[in-house]
Amino acid sequence: VINSHAGGRTFFKCTKSPVHKLPGVQAPKGSFTISAVSRGKELMMTLTPVSSSGKSVYILCNMGMTGFFDACPAGALHKHAHLCFYASDGTVLSYVDQRRFGTWRCMSGPEWPSDRGPCPVKEHAAFRLAVVEAVRARPGLFVGKPICQVMHDQSLFNGIGNYLRAEILLRAGVPPFASAKDVLAKLAGSAEEAAGHNNKNSNSNKNSNSNSNSNKNKNKVSKNDSKNKNKNNSKKKDLLTLCRDVPREVISMKLSKYQGGTAAVPTSTLQEHQKFERWLRVYSQADASWAVDKEGRRIWFRGPPGALYAKCAKKTSSDDDEGSKAKAYKTTASVLKKPASKLSAPVAKRAAATKVPKPTRKTLLKRPAAASARKKL
Structure with a gap:
């Protein structure tokens, strides 16, 4: 969403929802562009100033459970939009997180933690x-x-x-x-084994191509067998x-x-x-x-x-x-x-023996009366 919407657009402002406790983002002065790269559960945003004299701002985002980015007109912001980037064409790129489990923080560079x-x-x-x-x-x-x-x-x-x-x-x-x-x-050795299998397959293909015409039927059978094996292996990833x-x-x-x-x-x-x-x-x-x-x-x-x-x-x-x-x-x-x-039976017997009897309704009704009598004295 970020790259598809931000491509070809310039932004001029970044605001934070007042209900969110995380600090705001100091965007570059003037106009800036936005790009993003994801890695696992994290996302790195880069705010690049249009002016060559400015410095880029890097924001590391973690989406939490419900966080996502959305693009919409400025008048149709999501109720739970917490970090908003305003574009010059009137659209807004916003970070939406209903549960507020997600986080963001500014980084000194684009390096991952x-x-x-x-x-x-x-x-x-x-x-x-x-x-x-x-x-x-x-x-x-x-x-x-x-x-x-x-x-x-x-x-x-x-x-x-x-x-x-x-x-x-x-x-x-x-x-x-x-x-x-x-x-x-x-x-542990699957990477090396996979490489070995690839080499064996390539060598076997070269040898099969160099066989004479009298062995074509045998080659067809072996190719069919290898295809079946590949299908079975693909199912067992x-x-x-x-x-x-x-x-x-x-x-x-x-x-x-x-x-x-x-x-x-x-x-x-x-x-x-x-x-x-x-x-x-x-x-x-x-x-x-x-x-x-x-x-x-x-x-x-x-x-x-x-x-x-x-x-x-x-x-x-x-x-x-x-x-x-x-x-x-x-x-x-x-x-x-x-x-x-x-x-x-033994478990049920122990549970019954340790069960504490509840006070009767009559006892519960007498207690408030006694307390009120002491207050009058």
Whole structure:
């Protein structure tokens, strides 16, 4: 939205909503242009002055849960537009965030923060290398941690949030509470293996082209076999590859979990959200199971939760004992729910013994009268 709207336009003013607590942005003096680059969950805006004597302003934005940029006429600003850039043609480019979880801050230069890893989509090779190197150099970082928890580490999986990790794990066939060390260790040599497979395929193609006419039928059979193998391999993408391809689906289909519609007609968000819900396979689906991780976030899945489930799933007051938990994720949509009738006899007996009797209605009515009598004395 930013680059498509800002291209060919000049801006002259930047304002901040008075209800937002973040500081305003000191835009360049006079006219300026706007461009933006995204990386994972972050976005870097550059305000470049038209005059050569001015200095550029760099704004690092984090969209939070519901933040997005919108372009509209000045008279049709969104109710929750918090940072507005006014163009000379009467339009406004604005940052909209209903929940105000998003942030922005001015930077001294266009450098990205060091606590975020490469973007899995735009910098996939660097992202893959960073994860593989982390597994090799810092194995202790992954010991005893489920893969669903590690996938929220933005220093490695930049931009992968709650719904993306669920969809990626489902497509990869990896249980959310599987050991992160075991899952990622299998991918450590995948980059080198992929390169080796490409070389083998190119060599085999050259050899097949140089075969005589008497072997054409054999070549056709081998080509068909290789095509079938490629089809099967494409269905079995590894977890790191899916960290690129699943977000790409959302981007290419222009889907969004929270936003949609124009600033003047915010009710059209419903249609956009319905498209997103139809795309989902497991996240927030009624026939899927869920558990709460140690961050307090729900992770949705199908099938067994993984070996570290009992150890790493967050314990709440509605949790069952380990035996009933294992049954719950297979039979109900919620891992943490259990019918009261299924309580074992010893558990029910202990609950009854510790139950505190409630005061009767008669006792409650006498207390105010006694208090008022003391006040009169």
